Amino acid sequence: MILTILKRVVISVVITLLVAVALVFSQSPRKMAGEGGLDFTRQLESVGDAPAPLQSVPMRDGYALQVRTYGGADDVPLLVLVHGSGWHGLQFDNLGKALQGKADIIVPDLRGHGTAPGRRGDVDYIGQLEDDLADLITAVAKPDQKVVMAGHSSGGGLVVRFAGGQHAEMIDGAVLLAPFLKHNAPTTRQDSGGWTQVLMRRIIGLSILNTFRITALNHLPIIQLNMPKVVLEGTLGHTATTSYSYRLNESYAPRSAYLDDIAALPPFVLLAGKTDEAFYAEQYAPTMAAVTDKGRYELMTGATHLDIVDDPRTKAIIEGFLNEF
Template identity: 50%
Template sequence: MGPDVHRMLKKIVVFATLSVSAYLMIAVGLILSQWPTPIAPGETLEFTSLTDQGDQQNTTSELIAYRARDGADLSLRHFPTAAPTAPLAVILHGSGWHGAAYIPVADYLSRHCGSEVLLPDLRGHGVAPAIRGDVGYIGAFEDDLADLIAAYRRPEQPVYMIGHSSGGGLVVRFAGGDHGSVISKAVLLSPFLKYDAPTMRDDAGGWSHVLVRRMIGLTMLNKIGLEMLNGLTVIQFRFPRKVLDGPQGATATTGYSYRLNASFAPRDDYLADIAELPRFLLLAVPMMKPSTLHCSSR
């Protein structure tokens, strides 16, 4: 190998080193340039239905635990049914809150539609999560849900997955992932697909405050396999003051880490995840009251 080749290789190495260094400096600079700060409460979402009335209607709606593959005990509410051929319906809550908001719906499906219903508090949410607003890795929700279904599903029992808002996005992500084949049907209620999807309102209608520069910096690091900063907060939620100061205020999850936020939404190519959905019903409307629901075998 001649001296000209050596000089060329040296230039290539120097250029590559400088390029990687510049890339890392930009990414880290973006991350360090933005930190979570207190945000004003918002009134963009309706929370008046978030009560414990469902607990008074159905004694089986108390929180119980199931064991995930990493040994963590995660919380859920279980609504059994006497119907021998009942499908297993899994209801996924939206961002910032937990399964308690959907107790009346789960109760209705169990009592009147003959469905066995699982209503989990997703990891990082609920009454007393190990770490609020965070998960261990991107994709943790999918594994947790697969473990939940495996713990309760009877042989050949069809699985219906129902998701509201970010929970709807998680249904889409689940369908496009390694465990998606277990879903027989899916119901999406105002699902979150992606920040730039045509269904998305600016700033989620004022509900969310995204730390955009930090999000970009962390995305850059993840593109080259660097995940050590994925526990940093990248999004905050504007809960109404009456919720934060109310009896359930301590159960609100007001911010998400990068890895939890990524776990809660479809992948970047969300259309590919959507393509993996089974036969499903898309309802682009606010969450319905149980009295407006109608059971159907279709």
């Protein structure tokens, strides 16, 4: 009887794994149009002729994380700015300069992103982006300095993930700029409004394999980003990331139980444009306030998903928030 049960269990597991592998290889990336996604024109224009230079900060594995810094003053918090998907730290060059003196500002090119040759690559394991941010804070924060972490889009999702993870105690506040909460959250539009192409069958297959702790295929791409041609052609020397592996994509977003990560957030302010093309801005407050009372929500008339970063109202709201630390 026991042998029969074990045989059935083994057969079920084998069938499940075969189905998972079949799902993984039933989809593959396709060429993206480079049109119909987000408009990066103003983002490109916001970077001046003399952007802040890159510097290196070593991570625990020896990786040289590329960062930009914007000087602060005495008795100000550390502000870590986390860029959105497909992009890099230059997204915050204008905002970083505008907030100089209000915080010690550091902006990393997340692992898997950036303009420095040989510094893109991929993460090695799920959760490595959190470890990198923790290493960065440890390397640059002054004794007893308050730490505020801010992020745009997927960068905001990474801030939420960080708050729900093992390094949560390292941040005292958060600024969320139109954050990605999860693909199935009420805030997310289909394919993020044409910004992404998601290989859903591959994701399902890899999720099943990871349930069995099989990670050998986690390097495969599972999401493509519809970066516009003006970015892909390297305008102003910028370099885009056009696809994410399973392990990078998982590292860059809240966990499956995303409401638990949201509930763990420290005091935060959330900003979104009322004309956001990627997310339903009006859904942030009801979704997040259901699990936390630590947030303030600001919806900006006339601002799009990318506009929110350089909107003068954003600078003013962040300044006010920083003054609380």
